[in-house]
Amino acid sequence: MGTISLVKARKAFGDAIIIPGVDLDIKDGEFVVFVGPSGCGKSTLLRMIAGLEDLTSGSILIDGKNMTEEAPSKRGLSMVFQSYALYPHMSVRGNISFGLKMAGMPKDEIAAKVAKAAATLNLTEYLDRKPRQLSGGQRQRVAIGRAIVRNPEGFLFDEPLSNLDAALRVNMRLEIMQMHKDLGATMIYVTHDQVEAMTMADRIVVLNRGNIEQVGTPLELYNHPDSLFVAGFIGSPKMNLMDGAPAAPYKCATIGIRPEHLDISREAGTWPATIRLAEHLGADTFLHVDAGLCGMMTVRAEGEYEVASGAKIFLTPEPSRIHRFDKDGKAIRK
């Protein structure tokens, strides 16, 4: 069913090479998240899969069939756009049913499908409204409804939650995950938010300047980042990275240690540090400290950690949690 493979997929706009060449296999029913900083080519890659962007070279296989030259509507994929891209002059019903109508499906069959989708998405009472009479979250549902009724092999999401407020975003995140469970369809989800990536993905694809930096489950990326880029991108707050003197004892160019993997002591430890700023979140306290040769570091203390700015503390890294990188930024595994 819905497997998607990219084979040396390459995209250039004129002289600008956006995707130098990507190889990727996505399994049937998998939830894959493309994550990376803005402008790294996530949307471009997704649009290449959708067929909205032609490949410069390489190919795309869906379900084992070569779909590189196929029209977007023939690929068995549905897309949810960042701006929702609803048709403003059509009712919710019109929006959801438009694709089916274009496909020439009989009217009663369309009505049944729309009713079913509307029921799952809690849109039944809004079916006759126009998009502009809906809230952001409802518009998002309509966009998803439009994708669902086509019964696709795979769903493509391009930053679908970035226009929603924080609380709604968490809700919709859960709903999309639930939908993935219920439908069992393959889903590719693009985001620049690593928290979204970590919470939703079966597998994460980290992109950097159009190249795949690493592919893996959220915990693989968290525990074993292949490169400095992935180490810095995955995890919040960011991993502390130090080069030069602090790295020398570990025989590498750079070491990294996550804020949550540092032990804090008032008496003794590996690195002495001075507290500059404390962020109290209730469950956690993030300390921003000046650790001398190690530079500025972030440390996570559990619970409410009362300290005065300027207080001296000692930090000790958990030895098994230290990440080592060579001078090219590649991880060194023991």
Next chain:
Amino acid sequence: MATQQTRALGKLAVAPSVFALFVWMIVPLAMTIYFSFLRYNLLDPNIACSLMHPGQLFDAENRCLAGFSNYTYFLTDPAFFKAMGNSLILVGWVLGISVAGGTLLALLLDQAFYGRGFVRIMMIAPFLVMPTVSALVWKNMMMNPVSGFLAYLFKLVGLQPIDWFAHAPMTAVVIMVAWQWVPFATLILLTSLQSLDEEQKEAAEMDGTPPLSYFWYIVLPHLIRPMTVVILIETIFLLNVFAEIYVTGTGGRAGNLPFLVYQYGLISNDIGGASAGGIIAVILANIVAFFLMRMIGKNLEA
């Protein structure tokens, strides 16, 4: 407080220009209304009826006051109905041609092709030509039955050239006026086409929309608003078409309301009758504008 003061000050500041504009508008209108109630003919100059001697206006022996007779005369003149009909035919055809043609041209110019910028600029040119000039060019260079370009084309394909102004005066006027107004419609519709959301196009592509359905379900609804704006603006200007009819001498058969007013005033020298005609034309135009505004108001809200 502060804003209230600012507002009052603002009103005070614009008052002189509002006043000037008001006078500018109201004086000619008031004079036209005034003349429309006079028995005032240039061939029969009755000094007593001029503005110079307001006191004698009301003397019964001068017979200056005409009451509503100018209006009843104008409204019962068979030429009035013919002119009304011609006005409607002209407005209707030019609106139809410029909206349909403008849409087609806008769709064409929205495509990427070599030299698009230049073609777009050239496209606007007819709109910038003075109506009198365009009428002269059409009359002498395009539609002349002997030496005109259209006659040349007709002969080229072995057809009898048409003597446009003698045999199809209304068609000729419609062609000339449409030539001027299609670019205007194109410009407005093209601007609107370019504001069509890119992701919506892509959503339609994902939905597998064929080109004609795409036009019908996505593009056309998007264009309805600018189309109504085009219709409103063009109607107001098209009701006033005069130069094309006057210059080409087609007024006899294709004359519209403004041309009839001209005939009353400057051919029959009947200033009173012409003024009454002018006021009637203003009232009719206002009725049209009222209905158009309501129609468009609804459209702009939706």
